[in-house]
Amino acid sequence: MxxxxxxxxxxxxxxxxxxxxxxxxxxxxxxxxxxxxxxxxxxxxxxxxxxxxxxxxxxxxxxxxxxxxxxxxxxxxxxxxxxxxxxxxxxxxxxxxxxxxxxxxxxxxxxxxxxxxxxxxxxxxxxxxxxxxxxxxxxxNKEEKPVIPLSSDHEQKKTAQLLKSETLLEDLQSLLAQSGMPCGKIALKLLLIALSSKQTSVVHGILQGNAELTSEIIKTFSSILPPETNRFKTSISDSVLYYAPNENYWKNKVLLLPSIDTLGKKNTAITELILQGQVNRLVTENTEQGTYRASNKSVNGNLSFISSTAKGYHELMNSDTVMALPISNPNAVKEAIATIEIKRFAGLLDEREIQNNQRRLQGLFREIKSMTVINPYLEQLNISATFNKDNRLIAQFLRIINLIALLHQKQLTVIQKNGANQIEVQPRYMVQALELFREIWFKEEKELSFNVSGTLNRIRKTLMKDFPDSHKETDFLVKDMRAKLKVSPSSLARHINILYDYGKLERTGGNQRDGYSYKVTSWNDTNDTAQQYETFKNEILAL
Structure with missing residues (x-):
């Protein structure tokens, strides 16, 4: 039939x-x-x-x-x-x-x-x-279990000695440079930011500078992180954050992207994760049957984000969790990258030594454990006045201090409290945070590019001409100032954002749709930031 x-x-x-x-x-x-x-x-x-x-x-x-x-x-x-x-x-x-x-x-x-x-x-x-x-x-889709190479007794001893060194930051800078990094100081900043992935309060970093230099720095730095922590990607889609290979894929990890300038407007989940610390959305999905249903999408886990921008400014920099890291020595970095490449092609680069140093740094990263950090000295310092009541800079400064303390945990007394390990900040860590990131805390006018500095001077002159008696207290709208200066909207918007980031302008009102109003906060060409820096440093040393 x-x-x-x-x-x-x-x-x-x-x-x-x-x-x-x-x-x-x-x-x-x-x-x-x-x-x-x-x-x-x-x-x-x-x-x-x-x-x-x-x-x-x-x-x-x-x-x-x-x-x-x-x-x-x-x-x-x-x-x-x-x-x-x-x-x-x-x-x-x-x-x-x-x-x-x-x-x-x-x-x-x-x-x-x-x-x-x-x-x-x-x-x-x-x-x-x-x-x-x-x-x-x-x-x-099973969770990856990377093979972690066993360190020899000699390597473990060297790592322990390094973590207990009185000159730990200087020694790390040297080791990072010997691991293929074109600038040990920049690498040390990135390492501290990456360590925040172990903590409940994460920090993100965005390098500012030439795209060719910053992408090479980030790519090389990814070799220093342990494979189980490293999430280096050349690009990323919005949905990949939701549909990760496993539930712990982003937990206590470091996401490295060569550039955020290539991210489109649809990559809102990354922005949301960085600005708010989490993603929790109710979205509409299309089923196989052609109908729609509501679905909850969330991203969990402490994820530290490291990337770069060649535009000088990005909206993510408005967050107090995002550190803007300018490449202040681009010529030296470019020369170092070229020297490494020339030696590599000439066969003069000791690749084995570089790989051994990278493994040492990976082992050191694994040795650092999550701990609660207490700073008992904050009430003795006038931090708010030092940073001109800039809450974003204050929060970043305190986070970096805690990360430097976390890095020195092998040199500190660990106390058990409420079921968690706890360590205390030492005054010298505050000085180290002050010096290592000085160009962020105390931005001098001479660091501005010629065009941006010129825009600031023209704004000053315009306000002084229109309001000779009250120019220091006068606000201005961006669209009004653009008409007076006769510059393109995109150029002025970029310059305004940089000046705002440098603390030369203060936002006083407005919104994104109608435009913002600003007030000039810096009227002296001879900036007193150097004196401000030395005064605060002496306050810390007196503790």
Whole structure:
């Protein structure tokens, strides 16, 4: 007799005439609840996977094995629903890849449950297809476990000596330079920022400068981070943050992108993650059936972000968690990169020594553990006045102090309090934070480019001409100033953002749609930042 059922016709009959029913997760109803996932399985507890069809329910006790893939040994429990008595259950070990095993299981279950063997066979084969698809996906998406090379006793001793060195920051700068970094000072700043991924309060860094230089710095720095922490990507889409290979993919990691200038307006999740510290969205998704449903998407885990911009300014820099790191010595960095490349092509570069130093730094990074950092000296310093009440700079300064203390944890007394390890900041760490990031805390006017400095002087002259008696207290709208200076909107907007970032302008009102108003805060060409720096440094040294 001719069979018109294509699904059955295209499948071979199993022994004893049982029909194998194909299961395709793409055609299975999708949903948010565990019972309605793509496999049709209840995965609420993966040690007790459940599946129900008709009046039969299966439970895989102990979960499934993802190591020995040539076998599919499970402890399978099958019961009738509703279960009228304790006897309406059959349990046994079965290898779902062994046909003799399966046939024996079907026969015994049929006798125990008083059901036709064909019905149980259909149920078992259907369950097998679903479990197989689930196991395949689980194998592909299982959490990575990078092989961490064991350090020799000699290497461990050298790492311990380095972490206990009284000149730890200077020694690290030297080691970073010997690891292929074109600038040890920039590398040390990036290392401190990367260490924040171990803490609950993360810090991000954006290098400012020539794209060729900054991308080379970030690429080389990625070799210094341990593979299990490093998330170096040349580009990234918005959705990849949600659909990570595993749930811990972004947890306590460092995401490195050569440039944020290439990110489009659709990459809002990264911006949201950096500015707000988390992503938690309710979005609309299109199902396989062509309908729509609401879905909650979130990104969890402490993720530190390191990238660069060639535009001088980026909106992310408005956040107190984002450190803007200008390349203040571009010629020296460019020369160092060229020298390394020339030596490499000439065969004069000791690649083995560089790799050994990179492994030392990776081992050092692993040795640093998450700890609570307490600063008992803050009340003795007038930090608010020193930083002109700039909350963003104050927050960044305090975070860097804590990260320097975290780096020195092997030299400090660790106290157990409320179930967590705790260390205290030393005054010298505050001086080190002040000196290492000086160009961020105390930006001098001479650091501005010629064009930006020229725009500031023209704004000053315009205000002094229009308001000779009150120019220092007068606000101005960007669009009004643009008409007076006769410059392009994009150029003036970029210059205004840089001047605002340098503390030369103060935003006094407005909004993004109608435009912002500003007030000039710096009227003297001879900046007193050097004196401000020395005064605050002496306050710390007096503690």
């Amino acid at each position: 001719k069979n018109t059922n294509n699904a059955i016709t295209n499948n071979a009959l199993h022994p004893e005439g049982f029909i194998k029913i194909d299961f395709d997760p793409k055609t299975t109803l999708q949903g948010e609840e565990p019972l309605l996932n793509g496999y049709g399985l209840d995965l609420t507890n993966t040690d007790f996977i459940k599946y129900q069809s008709g009046n039969l329910e299966a439970e895989v006790i102990g979960g499934i094995n993802t190591i020995a893939l040539t076998r599919f040994q499970v402890m399978l429990k099958i019961s009738r629903r509703p279960q009228l008595s304790a006897g309406d259950v059959y349990r046994n070990n079965v290898d779902l890849y062994n046909e003799n095993n399966i046939q024996h299981f079907i026969k015994q279950a049929s006798i125990k449950l008083k059901l036709e063997s064909t019905k149980i066979a259909d149920f078992i084969y259907d369950l097998t297809e679903r479990l197989e698809t689930y196991r395949k996906d689980k194998t592909i």
